[in-house]
Amino acid sequence: MSTRNVYERGFDEGTGQTITGTTCPECPGELETDGGETSCQACGLIVDSYYLDHGATAWTDSEADRSGKRTGPPSTATRHDRGISSEIGRAVDSRGTHLSDKKRRQLSRLRRQHSRGRWGSKAERNLTHGLVDIARLTAALDLPRSLREQASTLFRRAQGEDLLRGRSIEGMAAGCVYACCRLAGITRSLAELTECAHVSERRVLNCYRTLNETLGLPIPPRSPSEFIGPIAADIKLPQAVVSRATEVAVRAHETGVSAGKHPAGFAAACLLSAATEHGVAVQQAEIAAAAGVCAVTVRNNRESVRELAASI
Incomplete structure (x- = not known):
């Protein structure tokens, strides 16, 4: 806790700037603090009403033992206990002193019992299993940490x-x-996801549809x-083809031409049409394989893409 008098200084809630002084900024009256508000005795102007000290907490230990460590990392949804559980050390104590053999054996026994009581129920064990899979998938797909947090929160909501029940974790x-x-x-396509997952694409799609419809x-x-x-x-198409295909695809999405059609197949048709306009030779089978669809899907969208491209 801070040892200074909190009524001598305050913090503005909006800007975080410190308010100092003993006179009113509007009149020559004196300021007084009562009930968490600093007001003028003459005109009644409330100068400050926020007294949370956002500064560092004053250290109570000696200067020699000051390590700069605070209260640990914030809570996170990526762990079943939200990251607030305790961990038992091994060879050294909190001050870095090496432990004796007897103490290390004692900590080993305590660590074993601690790991056995890690989960309070089968639901917590399943939650841990799911969160570990989410961490592995996000790392394999090079996804940001924020998406891992969001996916972990969604998994908790699905379990709630x-x-x-009856589905694969x-x-x-x-x-x-x-x-x-x-x-x-x-x-990220389903094919990319199932390459890293340990389940089939059909099961992933089924779970995704369940989440989408239920939640x-x-x-x-x-x-x-x-x-x-x-x-x-x-x-490896040139940039001119990519720019033209992107223009057609954006217009198709805005006008609703691509509604109800496979987005990857429609994008392949846009690239095929743009490549034809710029004289770039590309085969339907090659572009369909890159999009993860069959050549028939590309041909079915070719006429609508040509009509839209001619109007732009």
């Missing part, structure tokens, strides 16, 4: 709604990651323009 974890990618606007996730429809870049990079 009893959506894990790995599939539900992969479905949470895929749903959060859709919410964040990060382009009412605000997932927007995918735009074909999201798939233009990865497909073009796979078959």
